[in-house]
Amino acid sequence: MSSDAVIAVNRFGMGARKGELEKASRDPVQYLIDQLQPISFNEKLPNSDQLSIHLANYQQQKRLMKKEPESEQAKDFAKQQKQIRRYLGGNFKALCCDTLFRSIHSEQSLAWRLLDFWSNHFSVTTQGQMMRVLAPTLEREAIAPHMFGHFHDMVLAVMHHPAMLVYLNNDKSFGPNSKIGKRGKGLNENLGRELMELHTMGVGSGYTQADVIEMAKGITGWSVARPQRDDTTGFMFRANGHEPGHRVLLGKTYRQGGETQGIAMIKAVARHPATAKHVSTQLARHFVSDNPPESLIKKMTDRWKATDGNLKEVMITLIKSDEAWHQERQKFKSPREYVISTCRALNFQPKKQQAFLWFLKSLGQSPFQANSPKGYGDIEADWNGPSAVMSRANWSAQIAKSRGFLDPVYTMRQLLGEQVSNTTELAVKRAESRPQALTLMLMSPEFLRR
Amino acid sequence: MKRRDFFKVVGGSILLMQSPKLVFASPSVTSGSNKKFIWIILRGAMDSLHTVIPEFDSDYSKLRPKLSKQITEPTLKIDKGFAFNPAMQNMHKLYQQKELLPIVAVGSGYQSRSHFDGQDFLEGGTGTQNIKSGWLARAVNQKQVEAVAIDYAKPVSMRGSRNVTTWYPSKLKEADDDVFATLEKLYQGDERLTASLQGGLELKADAGGMKAGKAKKGSLSELTTACANLLLKSKTMDCAMLETVGWDTHNAQHSRLDRQLKELDAGLLALKQAMGKEWKKTVVAIATEFGRTARENGTGGTDHGTGGVMFLAGGGVKGGQVLGQWPGLKPEQLFQNRDLMPTTNTFDWLATALSQHWSLNSEQIKHVFPTGKIYKDRIV
Numbered sequence: 001m002s003s004d005a006v007i008a009v010n011r012f013g014m015g016a017r018k019g020e021l022e023k024a025s026r027d028p029v030q031y032l033i034d035q036l037q038p039i040s041f042n043e044k045l046p047n048s049d050q051l052s053i054h055l056a057n058y059q060q061q062k063r064l065m066k067k068e069p070e071s072e073q074a075k076d077f078a079k080q081q082k083q084i085r086r087y088l089g090g091n092f093k094a095l096c097c098d099t100l101f102r103s104i105h106s107e108q109s110l111a112w113r114l115l116d117f118w119s120n121h122f123s124v125t126t127q128g129q130m131m132r133v134l135a136p137t138l139e140r141e142a143i144a145p146h147m148f149g150h151f152h153d154m155v156l157a158v159m160h161h162p163a164m165l166v167y168l169n170n171d172k173s174f175g176p177n178s179k180i181g182k183r184g185k186g187l188n189e190n191l192g193r194e195l196m197e198l199h200t201m202g203v204g205s206g207y208t209q210a211d212v213i214e215m216a217k218g219i220t221g222w223s224v225a226r227p228q229r230d231d232t233t234g235f236m237f238r239a240n241g242h243e244p245g246h247r248v249l250l251g252k253t254y255r256q257g258g259e260t261q262g263i264a265m266i267k268a269v270a271r272h273p274a275t276a277k278h279v280s281t282q283l284a285r286h287f288v289s290d291n292p293p294e295s296l297i298k299k300m301t302d303r304w305k306a307t308d309g310n311l312k313e314v315m316i317t318l319i320k321s322d323e324a325w326h327q328e329r330q331k332f333k334s335p336r337e338y339v340i341s342t343c344r345a346l347n348f349q350p351k352k353q354q355a356f357l358w359f360l361k362s363l364g365q366s367p368f369q370a371n372s373p374k375g376y377g378d379i380e381a382d383w384n385g386p387s388a389v390m391s392r393a394n395w396s397a398q399i400a401k402s403r404g405f406l407d408p409v410y411t412m413r414q415l416l417g418e419q420v421s422n423t424t425e426l427a428v429k430r431a432e433s434r435p436q437a438l439t440l441m442l443m444s445p446e447f448l449r450r
Numbered sequence: 451m452k453r454r455d456f457f458k459v460v461g462g463s464i465l466l467m468q469s470p471k472l473v474f475a476s477p478s479v480t481s482g483s484n485k486k487f488i489w490i491i492l493r494g495a496m497d498s499l500h501t502v503i504p505e506f507d508s509d510y511s512k513l514r515p516k517l518s519k520q521i522t523e524p525t526l527k528i529d530k531g532f533a534f535n536p537a538m539q540n541m542h543k544l545y546q547q548k549e550l551l552p553i554v555a556v557g558s559g560y561q562s563r564s565h566f567d568g569q570d571f572l573e574g575g576t577g578t579q580n581i582k583s584g585w586l587a588r589a590v591n592q593k594q595v596e597a598v599a600i601d602y603a604k605p606v607s608m609r610g611s612r613n614v615t616t617w618y619p620s621k622l623k624e625a626d627d628d629v630f631a632t633l634e635k636l637y638q639g640d641e642r643l644t645a646s647l648q649g650g651l652e653l654k655a656d657a658g659g660m661k662a663g664k665a666k667k668g669s670l671s672e673l674t675t676a677c678a679n680l681l682l683k684s685k686t687m688d689c690a691m692l693e694t695v696g697w698d699t700h701n702a703q704h705s706r707l708d709r710q711l712k713e714l715d716a717g718l719l720a721l722k723q724a725m726g727k728e729w730k731k732t733v734v735a736i737a738t739e740f741g742r743t744a745r746e747n748g749t750g751g752t753d754h755g756t757g758g759v760m761f762l763a764g765g766g767v768k769g770g771q772v773l774g775q776w777p778g779l780k781p782e783q784l785f786q787n788r789d790l791m792p793t794t795n796t797f798d799w800l801a802t803a804l805s806q807h808w809s810l811n812s813e814q815i816k817h818v819f820p821t822g823k824i825y826k827d828r829i830v
Contacts, residue, residue: 127696169700172749186748190700193563193754203564209786212563332642362622364602371695372493374566381581384642385603385616386649393633393650397625423639427632439629445640 004028006419007325010450012287014109015341016415032319035108036148036312039115041140042098046091048137048162049233055133056227058084088133092126095136096367097353104343111147114315116336117286118143121279122158122199123375124167126368134163135368151279151309152270155199159191159266160235162224168194168373175220175243185241192216194373200269202278211250215269217243218254219262276304280314282378287318289330290379296323329449332380335363337450338392342442345415346403363391393443400438408437416446485731485766485807486681488690488721489586489607492714492738493569494697497752498759498790499744500707501538502552502772506531509779514746520704528552529772537711540719544763548770549722551762551829553799555774557792559821560740561785563754565698568739573606575797577821583610585797585818589804590614590689592814597689598653598680600673608691615649619668619676624654653680670694670717678724692717697738701749718763730765733807733830735800737761741790744779755789760796762803768829773799798823806830 005025009016012032024031046054061077061084068074103112119139126132142161146154158164165171168191174180176187192215197203221242225232237259247254247261249268254261269275280300284292296318303317304310318324333341339359342348350356360366364387370376377383408428412420424444431437441447500517503525504510511518525533526542532554534542544550560571567579575585584607590597591611599608599616608614630651637643670692677690694714699706714736722729741758757777763769777783777791785791801815801822807830815822 169749169751172701174748176748181748188700188747188749188751189753190698197564198566203562203567209563362620364618372565380642381604381609383603384646385599385601386646386653387616387618387620388602389643389646390650390654391602391618391620391622393625393629394620394622397629398623423636427636431632432628436626436629436632439625440632440636443629443633444636445643448643 002028003327003417003419004325005031006417007327008032010341010416011324011329011331012110012113012319014103014106014113014337015344015450017344018347018414021414021417029319032110033316035110036315037108037111038148039102039106039108039111039144041102041144042094045094045098048134048141051088051091051133051137052162052225052233053227054084054088055130058088059129060228088129092132092136093354093357095140097356099136099139099367100340100356101353103340104349109340109344112340113337114147115139115144117283118147118154120370120375120378121282122164123370123373124163124368125371125373127167130166131163131368134166137161138163146311148312148315149310151275151304151311152267154311155195155270156263156266158199159195159219159222159262162234164191165222165224165235170219170222171224173216173220173222174238174241175217177245178220178243179240180238181220181241181243187213187216187220187243189213189216192219195266196269198374200278201272201274205272205274205278207250214247214249215265218247218249218265222259222262271309273301273305276309277301280304283314283318284324286378287331288324289326290381293323296321299323329446331450332384333448333450334376334378334383335360335365335388335392336367336376338448339363341447341450342396342399345411345442345447346399346406346438348399348403359395362395364388392448393439396442397435397439400435400442403438404433404435406434406438408434408441411438412441415441420444420446484688484728486688486690486725486728486733487589487804487807488677488681488692488732488734488764490717490734490736491569491573491605491607491691491693492697492736493565493693493695494699494738495565495568495740495742495754496697496710496738496758497699497703497707497742498554498757499742500703500752501535501711502528502554502759503533503535504531504554504776504779505533507776507779513744513779516750517703517746517752529770530776532772535707535711537708538715540715541761541763544718544722545770549763549765549767551767551769552772553760553762553774553794554772555757555777555790555793556737556760556796556799557740557757558737558796559792561756563740563756565739565754570606572737572739572796575607575800575819575822577797581606581609584608585800586689586691587611587614589808589810589818592810592817593688593808595688596684596686597691598677598687599691600677601691601693605691605693612645615653617653617676617680619672670713671720674717674721675724678721678728682725682728699742699751700747700753701751703746703751732764733766733803734763735760735803736763737796737800741792743788744784744790745788756785757790757792760799762799762829766807766830767803773829795821795823797821798825799829803830 002025005021005028008024008028065074106112124135126135142157169188170191173188174185193212221238223236223238225236227233249265281297284296300314300317304314307313427440428437523536527533558572560568570581573584574580586607587610590613597614601616602618737760742752742755747753775793777793781787797819801819802825805815805824
């Protein structure tokens with residue numbers, strides 16, 4: 001098995017499953033390119049529209065119960081409330097676990113790594129009931145469909161998705177001179193700023209505070225329907241909350257035109273050259289190295305510009321670049337990568353799927369809990385610390401105990417081929433028990449890094 | 451418990467004792483002045499005007515017609531016409547006991563309103579964007595003490611020192627001791643993994659069996675209590691860092707800040723209680739990356755601003771007074787007609803606190819805050 005196959009499967013993919021290295025070694029580059037295909041989810045799980053209706057009913061019931069606590073209806077509702085809460089909470093867990101489960105069992109784990117990358121790029125956090133319902137639907141509904149298309153389509157989908165609109169408060173951001181604005185509601189800069197700073201151009205790329213405000217005004221009225229009052233769900237453009245007049249963003253004027261004004265402005269920042277460089281750098285940093293070589297970033301940025309931000313093409317450029325295939329493992333796995341690659345390695349499936357969430361919590365990276373629109377950190381300094389290493393060791397030992405029937409040396413070959421140091425090889429062979437050998441392998445520098 | 455003692459207890463082999471890289475066993479660590487310094491960063495930009503309220507300033511309620519009215523409970527009066535938000539009951543008591551020192555209208559010098567750059571700037575302390583070396587790590591190096599970040603990995607403030615470890619509460623069952631013994635060998639040649647593992651083993655014994663009492667899981671009170679226990683158990687660990695998140699109140703600010711401030715308030719009280727008599731020798735510094743807009747926004751909140759407030763707390767501080775210069779809230783007094791104008795620099799206050807509390811001289815302070823000035827008046 002070639003060392004390139006080990007790199008393909010571990011650095012680009014989510015870690016080897018049994019037999020995977022062999023498949024990859026025929027043509028590691030092509031093996032990866034073939035994985036750049038759409039992914040699918042468990043379609044039996046509810047989407048954001050369905051969940052929003054349940055939540056709206058729940059909240060309406062709650063209001064009535066408060067108003068008329070003694071009514072028959074209120075007593076009825078009291079019983080239903082617990083059920084709806086359980087339904088919503090259960091679905092949050094199920095949606096998070098569906099992604100993890102599919103990452104672990106996928107034969108195109110590169111695509112699932114990309115989903116995690118983009119989901120973290122457009123990070124949303126579960127603050128409050130509404131976000132707990134919406135957060136896990138963003139990656140399924142707005143991100144996954146565009147991972148191999150144009151970046152600006154992904155940005156537009158995210159900016160139209162209730163999860164992002166609610167998380168960064170744009171659902172209630174209205175133009176000061178709009179009808180709603182004159183009734184006392186007003187502007188909130190949050191989404192406009194993070195769109196430019198985090199999602200597209202990057203901080204310090206040349207836009208000003210005035211641009212941030214113009215961007216925010218351009219998307220005033222981009223809101224979320226309230227199912228009962230508006231009789232629909234999802235994105236809703238509230239024209240009477242949109243700031244009238246033209247907007248000037250980065251020196252260019254955007255005419256008044258309702259929702260289309262914001263669309264044009266978002267497209268402009270998503271297709272901006274600074275965005276090509278900013279996001280290419282983040283991709284290179286995620287896949288290759290905490291300090292990716294300039295030459296690699298340039299190749300990706302050039303390809304981005306040449307293809308109008310075609311993400312599949314940018315990925316192919318990354319995969320075909322020599323700079324991505326150095327022998328040294330320069331990336332330290334995040335807790336999420338560590339859990340997924342361990343489960344792939346040991347073919348481990350917890351009895352209850354929800355255990356995944358406990359794993360991630362114990363290791364410090366619960367889904368949709370970054371608590372910041374910047375998402376979780378993506379460099380070694382963010383994850384390699386005393387507490388992190390201790391909790392990984394403890395967790396690995398626990399998992400390894402339940403997989404004591406696996407042959408450690410055979411498993412190690414399946415994961416890392418011959419790319420193992422003598423020290424690791426000896427430690428695994430000389431361990432006092434199979435679970436301990438597996439633990440050491442999982443905690444070896446070769447497996448902690450990629 | 452020192453690492454050596456730990457291995458004696460668990461029966462580590464002689465070979466392990468010879469491991470070349472001992473994070474904490476370096477002779478550069480002095481055996482503890484017992485003067486503790488604790489740094490709490492509030493991530494997300496706390497709104498200062500809703501926290502330390504300038505009630506004397508007639509422009510305040512004009513800028514915030516709705517937000518100012520949402521404070522219905524009696525505010526907690528302090529000096530110079532300021533008042534604490536009603537959620538800060540314990541902090542107000544600390545103030546009255548002269549153990550809390552608010553400093554108004556401060557800023558780090560960062561002016562671009564990005565949380566993440568703003569936090570890096572505040573944590574780096576060099577007056578530039580830098581995430582490799584933090585001011586607290588440099589202070590720890592100068593003071594030659596050990597430090598713990600209550601976190602999974604080192605935050606920027608704590609980067610750049612070998613004397614820093616991290617700890618976070620965990621419910622996982624511990625792996626066998628010989629797994630850790632073998633991992634030490636496995637990580638030879640991998641400096642960063644070695645450092646992490648050594649740091650983890652160091653705290654394993656100290657943290658073991660540590661209970662956070664009745665505090666809610668993951669709450670600041672739980673973390674400050676645990677933090678105090680770690681500091682009290684060690685002879686050489688005199689420094690710690692904690693963080694809280696959730697201060698980014700773009701909407702529904704009043705109720706969200708109420709929760710946040712109550713958590714901070716309870717966390718500080720828990721810290722004081724857990725530090726026991728050591729609280730007398732403790733200085734806690736609390737700051738946030740920047741303040742928020744002086745005017746309320748359209749969604750019952752405030753957007754990213756510039757000048758804010760910081761606090762020093764602890765038995766060691768000259769509390770019970772409000773420091774800083776109030777710039778006023780008239781449009782022309784605001785920064786860019788938008789934010790509270792910072793009139794003094796956060797780093798100068800931190801430099802002064804460190805220099806007075808840890809007796810760092812001006813040369814040493816230069817390593818910690820290259821741009822920092824030391825005030826003559828005692829604040830500690």
